[in-house]
Amino acid sequence: MVAVVTGSSRGIGKGIAEELLKKGFDVVLTARKESEQIGELRDKFPGKVNFIPVDISDEEDVKKLVSFTEEKFGKIDLLVNNAGVAPRERKDILEISREDFDYLLNINLKGTFFVTQSFVPLLTKNEKSRIVNISSMSAYTASVNRGEYCISKAGISMITKLFAARLAEYGVSVLEIRPGIIETDMTAKVKEKYEKLISEGITPIKRMGKPEDISKCVSSIADGNFDFCTGTVIDCDGGFNVRIL
Numbered sequence: 001m002v003a004v005v006t007g008s009s010r011g012i013g014k015g016i017a018e019e020l021l022k023k024g025f026d027v028v029l030t031a032r033k034e035s036e037q038i039g040e041l042r043d044k045f046p047g048k049v050n051f052i053p054v055d056i057s058d059e060e061d062v063k064k065l066v067s068f069t070e071e072k073f074g075k076i077d078l079l080v081n082n083a084g085v086a087p088r089e090r091k092d093i094l095e096i097s098r099e100d101f102d103y104l105l106n107i108n109l110k111g112t113f114f115v116t117q118s119f120v121p122l123l124t125k126n127e128k129s130r131i132v133n134i135s136s137m138s139a140y141t142a143s144v145n146r147g148e149y150c151i152s153k154a155g156i157s158m159i160t161k162l163f164a165a166r167l168a169e170y171g172v173s174v175l176e177i178r179p180g181i182i183e184t185d186m187t188a189k190v191k192e193k194y195e196k197l198i199s200e201g202i203t204p205i206k207r208m209g210k211p212e213d214i215s216k217c218v219s220s221i222a223d224g225n226f227d228f229c230t231g232t233v234i235d236c237d238g239g240f241n242v243r244i245l
Helices: 011-022 036-044 059-073 098-123 147-170 185-199 211-222
Strands: 002-005 026-031 049-053 078-081 129-134 172-179 232-236
Touching: 002 011, 002 059, 011 026, 011 036, 011 078, 011 129, 011 211, 026 036, 026 059, 036 049, 049 059, 059 098, 078 098, 078 211, 098 129, 098 147, 129 147, 129 211, 147 172, 172 211, 211 232
Parallel strands: 002 026, 002 078, 026 049, 078 129, 129 172, 172 232
Antiparallel strands: none
């Protein structure tokens, strides 16, 4: 079994890659540069870790990723679109520049779309393959100081439905996981704020999520437990999605 996990140098992506490695997958990991954590995975799972530096907003990088995977494995069973960035600077939506907007959407949205499109020929070589898109509770939650991020994640929700509709005839299911407040490098700067909101009841489950919470969802999808689902959203958010009176 072969999986490709984008944005897997740390945090959620690294957690997903490690979980799949434990299950015996050969995993192609990508990031803009190799991290110490990827080196640790190499040592822990010798011969199963394949790293290639990729900026998913770069067309040539995506071509190199697909070519590398095809030459080494010939097909893939699972594509996990996790790569994404936060705004370089949080700005009110009245102050976001075109450069800010393009930087983030070129990676989070456009990059995810074309990575998915590019891997379709390798996914459809199997009787059954799976795509998992990691979006965010920001897909439906308005944060006016990082609007471009919210737009990118809402767009990933539609990417999920579009490819689910298009690829079902080929035996490819497409699911979306929406993480909530997860303890990663991306949230480290605002951890105190989030912990206060959680203690005040913003989520019924009163803790921040961990990368392994997301990786367990991906693991279950990889096991085929959701094979009668496509276009489906899994909210892994401590119950943030629950509307409470």
